[in-house]
Amino acid sequence: MERGLLGLDPEVVAAARRLAARAAEPVIELARAHTTVAVERATLRLAGITGADSAHRSGDVPWVNRVVDTVREHCGLEHGVALPVFHALAEHDLGGLTELAEATAAGQVRYRVPSGRDRARAERAARAAVARGLRVVDRNRVRRERLVARWGDPPRRPWIYLIVATGDIDEDVVQARNAARAGADVIAVIRSTGQSLLDYVPEGATHHGFAGTYATQENFRIMREALDEVSREVGRYVRLTNYASGLCMPEIAVLAGLQRLDMMLNDSMYGILFRDINPVRTFVDQRFSRQVHARAGIIINTGEDNYLTTADAVEAAHTVTVSQLLNECFGHEAGLADWQLGLGHAFEINPDLPESFRLELAHALLARELFPEAPLKWMPPTKHMTGDVFRGYLLDGFFNLAGVLTGQSILLVGMMTEAVVTPFLSDRDLALANVRYVLGAAGNLWEDFRPEPDGFIVKRAKQVLSEAVDLLERIVEDGLLQAIADGTFGLMRRPADGGKGADGVVAKAEGYCNPAVELLEKGESR
Numbered sequence: 001m002e003r004g005l006l007g008l009d010p011e012v013v014a015a016a017r018r019l020a021a022r023a024a025e026p027v028i029e030l031a032r033a034h035t036t037v038a039v040e041r042a043t044l045r046l047a048g049i050t051g052a053d054s055a056h057r058s059g060d061v062p063w064v065n066r067v068v069d070t071v072r073e074h075c076g077l078e079h080g081v082a083l084p085v086f087h088a089l090a091e092h093d094l095g096g097l098t099e100l101a102e103a104t105a106a107g108q109v110r111y112r113v114p115s116g117r118d119r120a121r122a123e124r125a126a127r128a129a130v131a132r133g134l135r136v137v138d139r140n141r142v143r144r145e146r147l148v149a150r151w152g153d154p155p156r157r158p159w160i161y162l163i164v165a166t167g168d169i170d171e172d173v174v175q176a177r178n179a180a181r182a183g184a185d186v187i188a189v190i191r192s193t194g195q196s197l198l199d200y201v202p203e204g205a206t207h208h209g210f211a212g213t214y215a216t217q218e219n220f221r222i223m224r225e226a227l228d229e230v231s232r233e234v235g236r237y238v239r240l241t242n243y244a245s246g247l248c249m250p251e252i253a254v255l256a257g258l259q260r261l262d263m264m265l266n267d268s269m270y271g272i273l274f275r276d277i278n279p280v281r282t283f284v285d286q287r288f289s290r291q292v293h294a295r296a297g298i299i300i301n302t303g304e305d306n307y308l309t310t311a312d313a314v315e316a317a318h319t320v321t322v323s324q325l326l327n328e329c330f331g332h333e334a335g336l337a338d339w340q341l342g343l344g345h346a347f348e349i350n351p352d353l354p355e356s357f358r359l360e361l362a363h364a365l366l367a368r369e370l371f372p373e374a375p376l377k378w379m380p381p382t383k384h385m386t387g388d389v390f391r392g393y394l395l396d397g398f399f400n401l402a403g404v405l406t407g408q409s410i411l412l413v414g415m416m417t418e419a420v421v422t423p424f425l426s427d428r429d430l431a432l433a434n435v436r437y438v439l440g441a442a443g444n445l446w447e448d449f450r451p452e453p454d455g456f457i458v459k460r461a462k463q464v465l466s467e468a469v470d471l472l473e474r475i476v477e478d479g480l481l482q483a484i485a486d487g488t489f490g491l492m493r494r495p496a497d498g499g500k501g502a503d504g505v506v507a508k509a510e511g512y513c514n515p516a517v518e519l520l521e522k523g524e525s526r
Helices: 010-032 037-047 063-074 084-091 098-105 116-151 169-181 219-233 247-256 270-275 279-294 304-310 317-333 358-371 389-405 425-442 456-478 480-485 515-522
Strands: 034-036 159-164 186-189 238-242 263-265 298-299 345-348 375-378 411-412 506-507
Touching: 010 279, 010 317, 010 425, 010 456, 010 480, 034 037, 034 279, 034 425, 037 063, 037 247, 037 279, 037 515, 063 098, 084 098, 084 116, 098 317, 098 375, 116 219, 116 247, 116 279, 116 515, 159 169, 159 425, 169 186, 169 219, 169 425, 186 263, 186 270, 219 238, 219 247, 247 263, 247 270, 247 279, 270 279, 270 304, 279 317, 279 375, 279 506, 304 317, 304 345, 317 345, 317 358, 317 456, 345 358, 345 425, 358 389, 358 456, 375 389, 389 425, 456 480
Parallel strands: 159 186, 159 411, 186 238, 238 263, 263 298, 345 375, 375 411
Antiparallel strands: 034 506
């Protein structure tokens, strides 16, 4: 698509990015200075720990939770979990991390932070174990590249993104395969309601999720295998998406890398705003998770669309732009390339508002021109879906048309029963038919789309960008954490010392050791 239809002032765009970097820097430094229980668990998952304590009175407890919690109880996490764990492994002459976890549950291990030669030996062992895990991630990235070369990418953009989520992974497989055959390019397995607030990752295949299916390593493996089979059948590589968000964001990112997922929902502020997770916990966890995504070649999807479900989509349009710029900055700092930044935005303006479609075009085109190399994720209407399925189907058609006209990269399929009931298979089939019609009838209409230089669309886009710059200036002055506390994004007020998971944040001590962070930041695997 031709760039520059809006005639944006390069100096204004550059100023916006400079301000976003200044706003992000204190938060990045805060993230560098802290670790969390989830980061430490993710490190041990890379080192190879799996399984759960099925004998625990409260139900299955992942071994990784058992080990990290015990280390914290015995000697704290200020120095990281790697040194105490790999020192104990050698001290007790145990065969592996699972055996160590079993001994931990039996009360046979006392953890401590080693020093001298013991520290050096533990550090070498931890680094070697984590490096083995990263080599699996690296092999999966190469495997994806080879399969894309063999089977091919979808022949056109946008990629068609469809959600399946029955609660039962086996039924999800059936729906996902049929969706791919009907034209879906990306399958998103939406997560079971409330999983983002669990401070552990369930084990094994699951069949009892609520309005979604639990994100587990085994469920990832099952769905990836199924999509590989259907990719071979339809002659294009079908991508798999899940959610690296919530209290286990770093762990789920690691599991995604180990099982070759292709996209992950991963937003710097979504968990803070919409799940009331502690802001510091979220920023620490998202930095590590994005380092893993960068290494794995995973495309992230950010969550700016959610702001427009709680705030007015016209009045708050500039907050979406600000969040996109911040997500870009945080993503780059963690190592993500532009092609991995699936920045989000949405078609959520009240359709009864005069010129609503022109406003949508202005906002979508602004995002496209600000981030020309990013695979933008365009979200369908939900807030104003009323249950009138005919009106809803028409709105989704307008949404699809806006996506085509403005060169969006990833088009989440809208359904006429969206946000009203859980869509039936027939609803998904009709939704895909809507997309196919618009792409077939108007897929190249962007060639003829030229907004007037002084017209409504151009003026609106420039206004939103100007408002975004003004807001970024205030955020630089007051601080991003204060802006979040003030309800700047999505009208949600989240103080820095509040929210769930705050007790899982730990300030790093001098001598903190985490071989996963070191290897990820250096881009090494040994």
